[in-house]
Amino acid sequence: MKPKLRLLIADNGPTRAGIRLALGAEVEICAEAGNAERAIRAAMREQPDVCLVGRELPGDGLAGVRGICRAAPRAAVVVFAEVPDFDDLLDAVRAGAIGYVPDAVSPERLRKIIDAAAAGEAVVPPAMVLELLKELRGNGAGAEVLTTREAQVLGMLRRGHTTAAIAHRLDITPVTVRRHISELVHKLGVRNRSELIAAA
Numbered sequence: 001m002k003p004k005l006r007l008l009i010a011d012n013g014p015t016r017a018g019i020r021l022a023l024g025a026e027v028e029i030c031a032e033a034g035n036a037e038r039a040i041r042a043a044m045r046e047q048p049d050v051c052l053v054g055r056e057l058p059g060d061g062l063a064g065v066r067g068i069c070r071a072a073p074r075a076a077v078v079v080f081a082e083v084p085d086f087d088d089l090l091d092a093v094r095a096g097a098i099g100y101v102p103d104a105v106s107p108e109r110l111r112k113i114i115d116a117a118a119a120g121e122a123v124v125p126p127a128m129v130l131e132l133l134k135e136l137r138g139n140g141a142g143a144e145v146l147t148t149r150e151a152q153v154l155g156m157l158r159r160g161h162t163t164a165a166i167a168h169r170l171d172i173t174p175v176t177v178r179r180h181i182s183e184l185v186h187k188l189g190v191r192n193r194s195e196l197i198a199a200a
Contacts (some may be wrong), residue, residue: 004028006119008046010039010064011054011080015103019052022107027114036064041156044071049118055081055088062095069096069097075161076117086131089124098155119169121148122154147185153180157197 004026009016010033020029027050031042036059043051051068055061065077078099079092089100099117102125103200114121146154149170156166163181167174181193190196 005050005114006030006046006048007114008033008039008042008048008051008068008075010034010036010042010051011103013054015054015080019110019115022110023114026111034060034132035059035128036067039064040067040071041165043068043075046071047072047117048075050114051077053077053079053097055079055092062091065092065095065097074161075157076120076159078113078117079122084125084128086128089132099129101125120159120161120166122151122155124200146184150180150184150187154184154196157181157193184188 004027007023007029008012008029008031009019009029011019012034016034018031023029028046030046033039033042034057036057039051039053053061053064053068053070057064061079065079068075068077075100077097078101079097080101081088081092082101082103084100084102092100098120099113101113101123105113116123152170153166155167161169163174163177167177170177179188181196185192185196188196190198
């Protein structure tokens with residue numbers, strides 16, 4: 001039986017209650033926190049699979065994201081924003097978030113967001129994807145754009161997954177994973193897997 005994903009929720013009380021209600025027993029909520037400092041401590045203690053962090057979290061949501069990424073490097077962090085903003089999305093990504101979504105999402109969408117983040121997939125509002133691609137292209141003159149699968153593999157490498165674990169999670173062969181890693185090494189201009197993980 002597949003183990004449940006372990007989730008940390010860092011936001012205000014009503015939002016945390018809404019998320020608990022929306023998810024039911026589908027995931028294990030291993031910890032909750034009402035401010036950035038407590039969220040970071042909880043992430044260090046619990047080492048969750050996914051962290052949902054409110055942008056307006058007391059103590060600074062982005063500071064919480066940065067601290068969580070240091071305390072639990074394998075966790076996928078998704079930021080909930082009351083009013084999504086592109087510049088704020090960039091700040092969240094730079095802080096270490098893999099996702100940035102409106103906080104008013106349906107229970108069905110929330111479950112998909114958590115599953116996608118846990119699988120190493122970026123989760124961004126569709127309306128912001130084109131802007132994000134333009135920004136990435138503009139900041140990396142001549143840089144090659146990663147495929148969706150390469151981005152997934154890179155995200156899972158960043159969180160410490162082995163080749164075998166990535167292959168199992170993405171339902172591909174280890175040989176295919178190694179091929180994606182080779183492509184990533186080439187595209188990102190690094191020499192080996194260790195440098196790739198450091199760059200990620």
